[in-house]
Amino acid sequence: MHQSLLSTTRSLWPQSARRSARTSSVFPFLAATPVHTRYNTNAASNPQLSFPCLDAIESRTRQLELRFASEGPEPSYTTGAHETFTSKSPILLDNGGVLPEFTIAYESWGRLNVDRSNAILLHTGLSASSHAHSTPKNPQVGWWEKFIGPGCALDTDKFFVICTNVLGGCYGSTGPPSIDPADGEVYATRFPIITIEDMVRAQFRLLDALGIEKLYASVGASMGGMQSLAAGVLYPERVGRVVSISGCARSHPYSIAMRYTQRQVLMADPNWNRGFYYGKVPPHLGMKLARQIATVTYRSGPEWEKRFGRGRADPSQPPALCPDFLIETYLDHAGEKFCLEYDANSLLYVSKAMDLFDLGQKAQSRTATKRAENQPKLTSDVPKTDDPKCSLMLPAQPYQEQPRSGEAVSATPPQDLVEGLSALRDHPTLVLGVTSDILFPAWQQREIADSLRLAGNRKVTHVELGEDVSLFGHDSFLLDLQNIGGSVGRFLGE
């Protein structure tokens, strides 16, 4: 996925830094000294295993160090070939953080009509930029290239399509790699925790600036499917219809678990340095490992069974602990492609925002209360540090097995979610899911559709693509032009 993002930034990093697998015996990160200098393997019963995949990591680290030493500061992740909107008034975030100002990068396709009623806001997945489609400024293929254009799912003959890089991202919008205007230093992990709703509020500041009072539609897949719903819930009067693809109304524990392991792996890379790696070698190994885990969740077992089976990269070689099976080289490649293309802190913050997503009524009420309490932060000079609440401490007692609730998992959505989505009771809504998706399982899209119907919405279209239609799991939204694109096009044209 995200081919386009990769190609836009690829030139920033020397190809050699990615591919070279020379052994380093001087760089201290990971065991660089070949083990056979310590052990006489000729006397051993068996030869020492070799680890070319670790050699490659060490080599990249060393090349990045040299590059930083000779060429100065780290590259930008973005091409810069997009529009920007900067809000000079501060934004209060759901968890009490404040950004004194912020920038949103965006791109658009089609033309805004005279009464400004034909705008579609397209929301991205976790790591995508605003570059959903090629532009005159940036001819690179976009991440939804075939879904946008004249006569396409997002028909630019009819609609004015806007896509933004999310708040917290690294493709031109304000995020952890940005400078905190308060002290002129990079935010890093002094960036406040953000939510999906915070991203949406920032997007609507952009819409204000563009003079768009009401969207024809809010459209998105994956994290974008969350944002799409959130836009309708936060601004029901400013959204005409909603398309939510492979998204959810509240993150569930399995998805949180999968993202948690990615974050932990990334944070364990010594180069992450608690977020302060700017101007130094970034945590490329942690990013690679995190992306490999993520990639497991983007497709499906049956697809891999069909595509890779038990094939090995080179059946003439003995088995190895470095990539060996085709599925392993596929994951390795996915990690390699990504590890220098996205900011590590952006990944942590945006991933966390996904975990925090919950459109249930109780969560919305709690957030509203917090926001009211924190409102003075926007105007007065409330001290920002030394607030004990700002530092999570581990519980004094480690996790204890909880007594089970005994509640059966219900086939009907919780009333809390029905109430939480009631702002959308009159909005035509398309909910799309894919049976083979393990990250946002199909029951989560059914839950959205059922909740909306129970809230009284009679204009809900729910489509679930079975395993006979798509084995591509979560990634189907990037790949299935016919079924995903077709459904979206029909719904928007109705």
Add this chain to the structure above:
Amino acid sequence: MHQSLLSTTRSLWPQSARRSARTSSVFPFLAATPVHTRYNTNAASNPQLSFPCLDAIESRTRQLELRFASEGPEPSYTTGAHETFTSKSPILLDNGGVLPEFTIAYESWGRLNVDRSNAILLHTGLSASSHAHSTPKNPQVGWWEKFIGPGCALDTDKFFVICTNVLGGCYGSTGPPSIDPADGEVYATRFPIITIEDMVRAQFRLLDALGIEKLYASVGASMGGMQSLAAGVLYPERVGRVVSISGCARSHPYSIAMRYTQRQVLMADPNWNRGFYYGKVPPHLGMKLARQIATVTYRSGPEWEKRFGRGRADPSQPPALCPDFLIETYLDHAGEKFCLEYDANSLLYVSKAMDLFDLGQKAQSRTATKRAENQPKLTSDVPKTDDPKCSLMLPAQPYQEQPRSGEAVSATPPQDLVEGLSALRDHPTLVLGVTSDILFPAWQQREIADSLRLAGNRKVTHVELGEDVSLFGHDSFLLDLQNIGGSVGRFLGE
């Protein structure tokens, strides 16, 4: 899982080394210098996030360093309270490695009858020891405590039950932490690649020594379910009946992917040091991260939805990148429990053996050819090193997207597997699966049963526990005494 293993070794490590979360500002691993010494956060827009989970890791590393400095060599992972069998004749391994001698740790329950016909060989999962049930020597609760005993699923009034620690493990059997007799140094990653079949061959040497010509049954779950089948295929005349629970006849790409990410994460820990960490601080962080990923695959999303939902450890605290949601604290705890209880190299080798498992006829034939070629290694002095085939090199070209085969995933098992399992065509076989298992999905057990039936076996019992019966996923075999234990007991008593 594996409570018993943990408790057997817990005392080896100071409690304080696990729980303490003091911040270290001197230890170099991970960013130890508090960031606020570098940035004046009072001037910043928002406070710096805190990372108590990283503080805890650093603290443990430092305490382990102190411990090694003051108390000497690393602890053994095993209690030693088991029997051992040592084979002084070498064993040739499937991928060409040779162990000049090896030891198998084992425990047993019940009594071998006069004609030695009532023995059941119980195979373990990846990280379990031979301690399946308490013994006079070791009263700790075993990992299948309630499944073994008079009148239990494995009825010790009738049967003589033997459980071994697998070859490659760290609970008393020969594995990477053992000494290579050829040079008196620890094997580490000079240990040869092993297979499930190698483990089984080592077990049958033990049976030879015990004078057991034929097993009443071969029984196992998870990796043990692989071994159980392999025993029957390798030694059809020495196995009476087969029980394979939540196992498979060949590993599939999703399982390989999940284990691959665990291995990569572990190998990325600088303390792993390419396997040569003995006598130093072990890669406890890599082990913790790997175990957290593994734990995601041991249960099911629906179980977590029911048990944790979106609950947070402390809802009064703001969101954090360290464990925060209950599901995160659960994973963190699972990682903490495990990270010093099992040998990192054993994990790598045994995990890899699972990936390599394939009882298809083609794979069996290839292995037979390799074994014949390597046979001279057992007797002559073939040079063991500088064989280019012993070092896997990364392919010169990185992974390229493959054209799809277009083959539909078939509902019937491949002929290759039918032929590969034909040695079991007369064996009464019980195959148990769990619908909620994501690591060894239920289609893999159906595949075993269907293959056996197509091979002509008329004594196949296939039981699949639906989501209404167990939401515990892969771990059901440790938890569901009634359904798993009940089925096993009935089958063995028939």
